[in-house]
Amino acid sequence: MKKFFFAILLITFNQFALATDIPVIAAAASVKFALQDIAKEFTQDTGKKVRISYSSSGNLTRQILQGGPFELFLSANTHYIDQLHQQHKTVGQGVVYAIGRLVLLTHKDSNVQLDKNLADVRQALQDGRLTRFAIANPVHAPYGVAGKEVLNTLELWALSVPNLVLGENIAQAAQFTRSGAAQAGLISYSLALAPALKNHTRFLLLPADLHQPIQQSMVLLKNAGATSKLFFNYLQQDKARNIFSAYGFSAP
Amino acid sequence: MDWQALTLSVKLSLMTLVFLLPIGIVFGRWLAYRRFIGKSLLQTVLALPLVLPPTVLGYYLLVVFSPNQGLGLWLANNFGTTLVFNFEGLVLASIIFNLPFAIQPMQRAFASIPNEIREAAACCGMKPSTVLWKIELPLAWPGIVSAMIMCFAHTLGEFGIVLMVGGNIPDETQTIAISIYDRVQAFDDQSASIMSFSLLIFSMLTISFTYWLSERSSHNHA
Numbered sequence: 001m002k003k004f005f006f007a008i009l010l011i012t013f014n015q016f017a018l019a020t021d022i023p024v025i026a027a028a029a030s031v032k033f034a035l036q037d038i039a040k041e042f043t044q045d046t047g048k049k050v051r052i053s054y055s056s057s058g059n060l061t062r063q064i065l066q067g068g069p070f071e072l073f074l075s076a077n078t079h080y081i082d083q084l085h086q087q088h089k090t091v092g093q094g095v096v097y098a099i100g101r102l103v104l105l106t107h108k109d110s111n112v113q114l115d116k117n118l119a120d121v122r123q124a125l126q127d128g129r130l131t132r133f134a135i136a137n138p139v140h141a142p143y144g145v146a147g148k149e150v151l152n153t154l155e156l157w158a159l160s161v162p163n164l165v166l167g168e169n170i171a172q173a174a175q176f177t178r179s180g181a182a183q184a185g186l187i188s189y190s191l192a193l194a195p196a197l198k199n200h201t202r203f204l205l206l207p208a209d210l211h212q213p214i215q216q217s218m219v220l221l222k223n224a225g226a227t228s229k230l231f232f233n234y235l236q237q238d239k240a241r242n243i244f245s246a247y248g249f250s251a252p
Numbered sequence: 253m254d255w256q257a258l259t260l261s262v263k264l265s266l267m268t269l270v271f272l273l274p275i276g277i278v279f280g281r282w283l284a285y286r287r288f289i290g291k292s293l294l295q296t297v298l299a300l301p302l303v304l305p306p307t308v309l310g311y312y313l314l315v316v317f318s319p320n321q322g323l324g325l326w327l328a329n330n331f332g333t334t335l336v337f338n339f340e341g342l343v344l345a346s347i348i349f350n351l352p353f354a355i356q357p358m359q360r361a362f363a364s365i366p367n368e369i370r371e372a373a374a375c376c377g378m379k380p381s382t383v384l385w386k387i388e389l390p391l392a393w394p395g396i397v398s399a400m401i402m403c404f405a406h407t408l409g410e411f412g413i414v415l416m417v418g419g420n421i422p423d424e425t426q427t428i429a430i431s432i433y434d435r436v437q438a439f440d441d442q443s444a445s446i447m448s449f450s451l452l453i454f455s456m457l458t459i460s461f462t463y464w465l466s467e468r469s470s471h472n473h474a
Contacts, residue, residue, distance in 0.1 A: 024421050032438060051422040054434070063419050067319035067328065068337040171437040178439060196439035 058140025094219030134185030280358030310416030361395020
C-alpha cells in the first residue's frame with residue numbers, strides 16, 4: 001500500500017520532474033566564479049546550458065553516492081574523485097583541471113597584518129586581535145584540509161583551534177571574513193580574486209609548499225548526457241583554461 | 253531577485269496544499285469527532301514535526317530513500333528515480349513537516365462546531381456527506397483557510413530539510429530560502445537582501461491575514 005502510494009506520487013509528478021532537461025553539475029565552491037564565467041561562454045559558443053550546484057567537495061560526493069542527479073563533478077581534490085571511481089559511479093578516472101592555492105584573507109578594517117609565515121596571525125591570536133579565524137571544515141572541504149595543513153606546518157594549529165570558525169565550504173569561510181565576522185581566514189586564491197570580495201578584503205598568496213598540492217579533479221558521472229560530455233571537453237580547452245588562470249588557478 | 257527559485261517555491265507550496273487540504277480535512281474532522289483506541293498516539297505522531305528538528309526528518313528521509321538500499325533501491329529499479337535530490341522528494345518532505353500545521357487548526361475548527369447543529373442536521377435526514385458539505389465546511393472554513401495559508405508560508409521558509417533532502421539544485425530543489433543562503437555565499441548581498449525583505453513582508457501579511465480570519469470567525473460564533 002505504501003509502495004503503491006509512492007508509485008502514484010511519482011507518476012503524478014514525473015511531468016514536473018522532466019520539465020527541464022538541462023544537466024546538473026556538481027562543483028566545489030572554490031570554482032564558483034570561474035565556472036560561472038566559463039558556463040556563460042559555453043552557452044554563447046554552443047547554445048547549450050548547464051545548471052550548477054555548489055558545495056564542499058565532500059558534501060557533493062555524499063550527495064552523488066546517495067543518488068543526486070549530477071552528470072559531472074568538479075572536485076577540489078582528487079581523493080573524492082578516486083572514491084567515486086572505486087564505487088563505480090564515474091565514467092573513467094577523471095582529470096586534473098586546475099591546481100589551487102591558498103591565501104591569507106583579512107577584512108579590510110582588520111588590523112591583522114598579512115605576511116607569508118603568518119607571524120602576525122600568531123601574534124594576533126595571542127594578543128586578542130584575532131578571535132575569529134575562518135577556514136573551511138577540514139572534515140569534508142579540501143580547502144579546509146589545506147588550511148589545516150598550513151596551520152600544522154607553521155605549528156599554529158593548537159593555538160588557532162579555540163578561535164577557528166568552520167565554514168561549511170570555502171565560500172562560506174570567505175563570507176565570514178568578508179562580512180567582518182571573522183577578522184581573518186585561510187581562503188582559496190580563486191575566491192579572493194572575485195570582484196565581490198576585492199572591495200571588502202585584503203589578501204596575500206601563501207607559499208605553495210606550506211600544504212599538499214591542491215589538485216582539483218573532475219569526472220563525468222554514470223548518467224552523463226551529451227551536453228555534460230561537451231562541457232567536460234570544453235573545460236579542458238584554452239578558453240576555459242584562461243578563465244581558470246584568471247581566477248588564480250595554475251594549469252595542471 | 254531569483255525568480256526561478258521563487259517560482260519553484262510557489263510550485264512546491266501549491267503542490268503541498270493539493271495534498272494537505274484533503275488530508276487535513278479527513279484527519280482534522282476524524283480527530284475532532286471520534287474517540288478511538290490509539291488516538292493520543294496518533295495525535296502525538298501527527299504533532300511530531302512541530303518539535304522534531306528538521307535535520308532529523310531529513311536524515312530519515314535520506315536513509316529511507318537512498319537508492320543504495322531498501323525502498324530507495326526498489327524505487328530506483330522500478331521508476332529510475334527516487335525521492336531524494338529532486339522536486340518530488342521535496343513535496344513528500346514538505347507534506348510531512350506541514351502535517352501539524354494543516355491538521356491542528358482544522359481539528360480546532362471542526363471541534364468548535366456545536367454538536368447540536370450537527371445532530372439537528374442528522375435528524376433532518378441529511379446524509380453525513382451533505383452535513384460535511386452544507387454544514388461543517390461552511391462553518392469551519394476560516395480554520396481551513398488559515399491552515400492552508402500557514403502551510404504555504406511555512407513551505408516557502410523551510411530550510412534545513414530542503415537543503416538535506418534536496419541539495420541545492422537550480423530549478424529543481426533550490427527554493428527561495430536556499431537561494432538566499434546560496435546568494436550570501438556568492439557574496440551577492442543585493443539579491444539576498446531583496447529576497448529576504450520580500451519574504452519578511454510576505455510573512456507579516458500572512459500572519460496578519462490569519463489573525464484577521466480568526467477574529468472574524470470568533471465574532472461569528474459570539
